[in-house]
Amino acid sequence: MINQFFKDMLKGRSVIRELAEYATERGKEIGYENVFDYSLGNPSVPVPEAYNEEIIRLHREESSMFLHGYSPSPGNPLAREAVAKSLSKRFGVPYEMKHIFMASGAAGAIAHAVRAVTKPGDEVITFAPFFPEYGPYINHTGAVLKVVPANTADFQINFEKFEELLNENVQAVLINTPNNPSGVVYSEETLKSLAEILEKKQKEYGHDIFLISDEPCREIVFDGKVSPYPSAFYDNSLSCYSFSKSLSLPGERIGYVAVNPAATDADILVTMMTQISRGIGHNCPSSSVQLAVMKCLELTADMSVYEKNMNLLYDKLTELGFTVVRPGGTFYIFPKALEEDAGAFCMKAKEYDLILVPADNFGAPGYFRMAYCIDTEKVERSLPVLERFVKECYKNA
Amino acid sequence: MINQFFKDMLKGRSVIRELAEYATERGKEIGYENVFDYSLGNPSVPVPEAYNEEIIRLHREESSMFLHGYSPSPGNPLAREAVAKSLSKRFGVPYEMKHIFMASGAAGAIAHAVRAVTKPGDEVITFAPFFPEYGPYINHTGAVLKVVPANTADFQINFEKFEELLNENVQAVLINTPNNPSGVVYSEETLKSLAEILEKKQKEYGHDIFLISDEPCREIVFDGKVSPYPSAFYDNSLSCYSFSKSLSLPGERIGYVAVNPAATDADILVTMMTQISRGIGHNCPSSSVQLAVMKCLELTADMSVYEKNMNLLYDKLTELGFTVVRPGGTFYIFPKALEEDAGAFCMKAKEYDLILVPADNFGAPGYFRMAYCIDTEKVERSLPVLERFVKECYKNA
Numbered sequence: 001m002i003n004q005f006f007k008d009m010l011k012g013r014s015v016i017r018e019l020a021e022y023a024t025e026r027g028k029e030i031g032y033e034n035v036f037d038y039s040l041g042n043p044s045v046p047v048p049e050a051y052n053e054e055i056i057r058l059h060r061e062e063s064s065m066f067l068h069g070y071s072p073s074p075g076n077p078l079a080r081e082a083v084a085k086s087l088s089k090r091f092g093v094p095y096e097m098k099h100i101f102m103a104s105g106a107a108g109a110i111a112h113a114v115r116a117v118t119k120p121g122d123e124v125i126t127f128a129p130f131f132p133e134y135g136p137y138i139n140h141t142g143a144v145l146k147v148v149p150a151n152t153a154d155f156q157i158n159f160e161k162f163e164e165l166l167n168e169n170v171q172a173v174l175i176n177t178p179n180n181p182s183g184v185v186y187s188e189e190t191l192k193s194l195a196e197i198l199e200k201k202q203k204e205y206g207h208d209i210f211l212i213s214d215e216p217c218r219e220i221v222f223d224g225k226v227s228p229y230p231s232a233f234y235d236n237s238l239s240c241y242s243f244s245k246s247l248s249l250p251g252e253r254i255g256y257v258a259v260n261p262a263a264t265d266a267d268i269l270v271t272m273m274t275q276i277s278r279g280i281g282h283n284c285p286s287s288s289v290q291l292a293v294m295k296c297l298e299l300t301a302d303m304s305v306y307e308k309n310m311n312l313l314y315d316k317l318t319e320l321g322f323t324v325v326r327p328g329g330t331f332y333i334f335p336k337a338l339e340e341d342a343g344a345f346c347m348k349a350k351e352y353d354l355i356l357v358p359a360d361n362f363g364a365p366g367y368f369r370m371a372y373c374i375d376t377e378k379v380e381r382s383l384p385v386l387e388r389f390v391k392e393c394y395k396n397a
Numbered sequence: 398m399i400n401q402f403f404k405d406m407l408k409g410r411s412v413i414r415e416l417a418e419y420a421t422e423r424g425k426e427i428g429y430e431n432v433f434d435y436s437l438g439n440p441s442v443p444v445p446e447a448y449n450e451e452i453i454r455l456h457r458e459e460s461s462m463f464l465h466g467y468s469p470s471p472g473n474p475l476a477r478e479a480v481a482k483s484l485s486k487r488f489g490v491p492y493e494m495k496h497i498f499m500a501s502g503a504a505g506a507i508a509h510a511v512r513a514v515t516k517p518g519d520e521v522i523t524f525a526p527f528f529p530e531y532g533p534y535i536n537h538t539g540a541v542l543k544v545v546p547a548n549t550a551d552f553q554i555n556f557e558k559f560e561e562l563l564n565e566n567v568q569a570v571l572i573n574t575p576n577n578p579s580g581v582v583y584s585e586e587t588l589k590s591l592a593e594i595l596e597k598k599q600k601e602y603g604h605d606i607f608l609i610s611d612e613p614c615r616e617i618v619f620d621g622k623v624s625p626y627p628s629a630f631y632d633n634s635l636s637c638y639s640f641s642k643s644l645s646l647p648g649e650r651i652g653y654v655a656v657n658p659a660a661t662d663a664d665i666l667v668t669m670m671t672q673i674s675r676g677i678g679h680n681c682p683s684s685s686v687q688l689a690v691m692k693c694l695e696l697t698a699d700m701s702v703y704e705k706n707m708n709l710l711y712d713k714l715t716e717l718g719f720t721v722v723r724p725g726g727t728f729y730i731f732p733k734a735l736e737e738d739a740g741a742f743c744m745k746a747k748e749y750d751l752i753l754v755p756a757d758n759f760g761a762p763g764y765f766r767m768a769y770c771i772d773t774e775k776v777e778r779s780l781p782v783l784e785r786f787v788k789e790c791y792k793n794a
Contacts, residue, residue, distance in 0.1 A: 001568045001604045002662050002669075003516050009672040010665060046461035055685075059452050064443035070647045104501065104680060111678025119400050133675060140676020171398045207398045250467045251684025265399050268407060272399075275406040278530060279537020281508025283501060286683040287648025288452075 014132070016040065016357055019346075023355045030353070036382035037355045038370035041180065041331065043248040045301045045373075051247060054292040067291065071284040073274035075102025075256070082294040083256055087239075090298075091229040094261055101270045104253040104285050106216045109240035110137050111280060112273040113257050114172065117210040117238070118143040122171040124212075127157055128363030129334065131180050131214075138174070146170075150364045155182035155325050155334070156190045159197065166201055172210045173198065178217040178227055181362050181369035182334040183310070183327025185221060188228045195234040202236075208264045211237045216255070219246035219300050221329035222307045235262035238269070243293055245331075248301040254285045254293050306331040309372040309379045316383045320390045331373040334359065338394040342368050352389040354382065411529070413437065413754055416743075420752045427750070433779040434752045435767035438577065438728065440645040442698045442770075448644060451689040464688065468681040470671035472499025472653070479691040480653055484636075487695075488626040491658055498667045501650040501682045503613045506637035507534050508677060509670040510654050511569065514607040514635070515540040519568040521609075524554055525760030526731065528577050528611075535571070543567075547761045552579035552722050552731070553587045556594065563598055569607045570595065575614040575624055578759050578766040579731040580707070580724025582618060585625045592631035599633075605661045608634045613652070616643035616697050618726035619704045632659035635666070640690055642728075645698040651682045651690050703728040706769040706776045713780045717787045728770040731756065735791040739765050749786040751779065 016039055023037040058067055074080065079102055084095035103109035118124060120142025126134055128150040138145040146165055151158035175194070177186035186194075198209050213230040218241065221227045231237035242255035259269045277283055284290070310327050317324045317335050324335035337345035342358035346368055349356045359367040372379060413436055420434040455464055471477065476499055481492040500506035515521060517539025523531055525547040535542040543562055548555035572591070574583035583591075595606050610627040615638065618624045628634035639652035656666045674680055681687070707724050714721045714732050721732035734742035739755035743765055746753045756764040769776060 001514060001516075001519075001607075002666075003513055005516065006513060006669040006672045007662070007665065010668055042462075042467050044462070047465050052456040055456050056453050059449040064645055065439075065441070068444050068646045068648045070437075070439050104678065107675075107680050108678040111676075116400055116403060117398060119398075119402065122398075136672075136675035137678070210398075248461055249465045251465045251681070253680060253683055265404070268404065269399075271407055272403040275403045275533075278504075278533035279508075280677040280679075281501065281505040281534070282678070283504050283650055284648070286650055286686055288686075289683055 015361060019355050019357055022350070026353065033378070035353050035355060036378065036385060037374065038372060039355045039357055041371045041373060043245055043250060043301065043373050044375065045248055045303060045305055047248045048296060048299045048301055050299055051249070051292055051296050054295045055288065058288055058291055067288050069287065071102075071287045071290060073277055073284065074270050075100065075284055076287060076290045079290040079294040082297055083258070086297040087258055091232055093229070093231055095258055096261065098267060098270055099259040099261055101257040101259070101273045102285055102290055103240075103255050103257055104282065105244055105250070105255045106214055106240050106242035107133070107137070108253065108282060108285070109242070109255050109257045110212065110214060112276050112282070113212045113238040113240055114138060114141050114143065115276045116269055116272050117208070117212070118171045121169075123167070123169045124172045124174055125162070125165055125170055126174040127162070129155065129179070129181050129359060129367065130363050131176060132361045134174060143171075147363050152364070155179065155184040156187060157194060159193055163197065166197070168205045170209060171207070172212055174212045174214065175230060176214040177230065178221060178329035180217065180330060181332045181359060182325060183330045183332045184325060185225070185227050185328035186230070191228055191230050191233040198234060198236070208236050210263070212240060213237060214240045216242040216245050217330040220303050220306055220331060222310060222327065225328065227329060231258065231260045235260050236264060238263070246300045247293070247296055249293075252286065252289045254289050305376055306373065308376050309374070312376070312379050312383065313370060313372055316386060320387060331371055333370050333372065334364070334367055335370075337366055337368050338390065340366055342366050348393050349389055352385050354385060354389060412758060416752050416754055419747070423750065430775070432750050432752065433775065433782060434771065435769060436752045436754055438768045438770060440642055440647060440698065440728075440770050441772065442645055442700060442702055444645045445693060445696045445698055447696055448646070448689055448693050451692045452685065455685055455688055464685050466684065468499075468684045468687060470674055470681065471667050472497065472681055473684060473687045476687040476691040479694055480655070483694040484655055488629055490626070490628050492655055493658065495664060495667055496656040496658055498654040498656070498670045499682055499687055500637075500652050500654055501679065502641055502647070502652045503611055503637050503639035504530070504534070505650065505679060505682070506639070506652050506654045507609065507611060509673050509679070510609045510635040510637055511535060511538050511540065512673045513666055513669050514605070514609070515568045518566075520564070520566045521569045521571055522559070522562055522567055523571040524559070526552065526576070526578050526756060526764065527760050528573060529758045531571060540568075544760050549761070552576065552581040553584060554591060556590055560594065563594070565602045567606060568604070569609055571609045571611065572627060573611040574627065575618060575726035577614065577727060578729045578756060579722060580727045580729045581722060582622070582624050582725035583627070585630075588625055588627050588630040595631060595633070605633050607660070609637060610634060611637045613639040613642050614727040617700050617703055617728060619707060619724065622725065624726060628655065628657045632657050633661060635660070643697045644690070644693055646690075649683065649686045651686045702773055703770065705773050706771070709773070709776050709780065710767065710769055713783060717784060728768055730767050730769060731761070731764055732767075734763055734765050735787065737763055739763050745790050746786055749782050751782060751786060
């Protein structure tokens with residue numbers, strides 16, 4: 001018989017997806033180049049040529065069994081070894097192959113990480129603003145997602161509210177840095193304070209609390225900086241990564257979980273994830289994509305366009321009087337709307353063919369998200385439109 | 398905190414995998430060419446050259462966004478459309494794009510199909526002998542797997558025992574044809590009888606009973622025959638397919654669910670599966686693999702080697718006095734062991750470097766499986782060894 005739970009889910013559609021579909025439809029009327037579509041986080045710059053060259057070489061030269069045969073459940077050992085080495089070198093955490101689980105993007109990584117360290121009924125805490133998919137990611141495991149309200153001053157962590165929400169049932173904490181939707185990079189200070197609280201609470205409650213760190217934008221950081229690596233601050237860390245953004249490969253579904261070698265049960269967590277795979281039908285990312293990506297671990301697509309776009313938007317938004325924290329990375333910016341109801345604000349913007357996403361289901365009502373992974377030329381053309389929209393609709397702004 | 402359920406699963410290892418690992422280790426001692434490894438169902442013939450050529454063309458010619466951008470949740474529309482057309486033409490079931498959900502192999506397909514038509518606590522019936530992974534596939538959804546004992550006469554369905562097991566809690570029935578491990582192809586008569594019983598019970602219980610049909614070996618059929626298509630016999634059918642076997646692509650994790658257009662809620666089942674994906678972290682197979690496979694829908698790898706191997710083994714097993722049903726397809730054969738304890742039988746065979754899999758956890762104690770997706774030359778060399786093993790250990794056989 002049809003599962004009523006999933007059938008009922010069809011009623012609640014994603015706001016982001018609805019806006020993206022509207023933008024596509026509107027594009028058919030007036031030309032998509034005239035729709036300032038800031039709805040979707042789909043990387044706009046091409047994959048590094050080295051990736052395509054490696055895929056071509058593999059399909060030319062390697063045997064069918066090597067390239068297309070079953071990959072062992074935790075992933076191809078060559079790819080796991082390469083990821084472990086690269087991460088150890090870059091972040092000083094001494095990973096070995098046994099700590100790396102190859103996954104189908106960050107979504108697949110989180111699906112395994114959460115199930116490995118929680119059981120149904122447990123609480124998982126995350127921090128607003130947060131990627132709305134964390135709801136189904138967590139709740140479908142049977143665990144319960146609890147949200148710490150946003151620290152709107154700088155979108156670092158609201159530690160006071162965090163401590164209020166902590167209790168013995170909390171078995172994991174889920175963070176996302178650099179953050180979607182705020183664009184903010186968690187500082188070393190934030191990560192240190194977070195680690196201190198978690199260490200203290202682990203002792204107090206007498207059980208592990210795992211930090212699940214979602215890092216698909218780890219390589220998109222501005223002003224020549226590097227994003228502090230959460231796992232370097234806290235032993236019980238599971239880092240969830242995707243190559244979707246850094247290599248512009250979202251469709252290939254490739255990423256990993258890296259288990260901190262000092263975590264409790266670090267030696268068996270990856271093997272546990274292979275057991276989790278059996279029930280959720282995962283069974284590894286594409287074998288050829290694993291082999292190609294391992295040759296590109298320290299490459300990125302040319303992401304300078306995102307920094308350029310951010311600066312253009314940040315300057316204009318500030319000039320127009322918006323309250324907005326300057327993003328340290330990602331391709332998102334997260335200003336406060338010019339009226340309390342961000343939904344109404346975004347509806348008005350739509351009349352100007354500005355597609356902005358209201359942030360109510362990011363856990364930060366009154367804000368909106370702009371995903372600026374689009375051509376700079378288009379961002380430039382959108383600025384006078386943004387100005388006209390603000391002047392016409394919010395004269396006193 | 399670590400999930401104890403998945404931690405405990407580490408104690409129960411897969412017999413198949415243990416034997417495969419033993420074969421690899423033994424190969425290091427005596428040369429792998431001297432280990433007659435019939436343990437694993439890893440296709441041994443190369444992918445059709447057309448597949449590799451298409452991958453190379455795509456990576457040469459197509460834009461990064463087209464090739465590597467996010468695929469919509471139910472899969473790339475081009476691939477879905479192509480699968481629908483090909484299936485309609487081949488099997489006379491009028492699929493449209495909306496009935497096709499692209500999945501990460503058959504495991505991914507089943508993960509979505511089962512969740513779409515059952516809820517935790519429901520019963521799902523399957524038939525021995527069965528692929529042991531059906532246990533975790535079903536039980537991790539919260540539904541409960543019930544097994545109809547084998548009809549050892551011909552490994553078609555034991556309908557008497559099936560009717561005994563049917564009750565109001567049964568919401569789905571899971572079949573696998575051509576069958577792993579028996580190699581048997583369900584006949585039209587079997588599928589008709591199955592459909593009749595299900596139709597009758599749907600009326601009696603007043604609810605749908607879905608048929609989930611797992612068909613990764615659909616294209617490996619012997620004697621020039623075609624495997625009868627279960628969905629053509631019963632409306633409430635979800636066909637789960639993988640290209641792992643037909644195109645020798647197990648590592649690429651590519652397959653689909655095809656929802657029979659006459660099934661209850663056929664128009665929304667695929668959209669429901671996209672909701673299921675959100676919770677289990679699935680999000681489509683690789684975008685480039687979807688695009689390449691759609692150009693190879695009516696190709697197969699050269700699978701004549703499997704038929705040749707089957708005939709060699711069947712003839713020798715019969716000659717040696719084994720009770721064995723002649724496989725109609727797949728690359729598995731499923732003889733009765735020469736003593737009651739198939740585990741003990743396979744342990745003795747191991748002394749001859751014959752790696753056979755005892756079938757207790759396939760739900761058919763006393764039998765063993767041979768996966769003959771290996772070089773014919775090796776099969777030929779194994780025959781005298783098999784004969785020596787039988788003569789030395791089972792003189793009265």
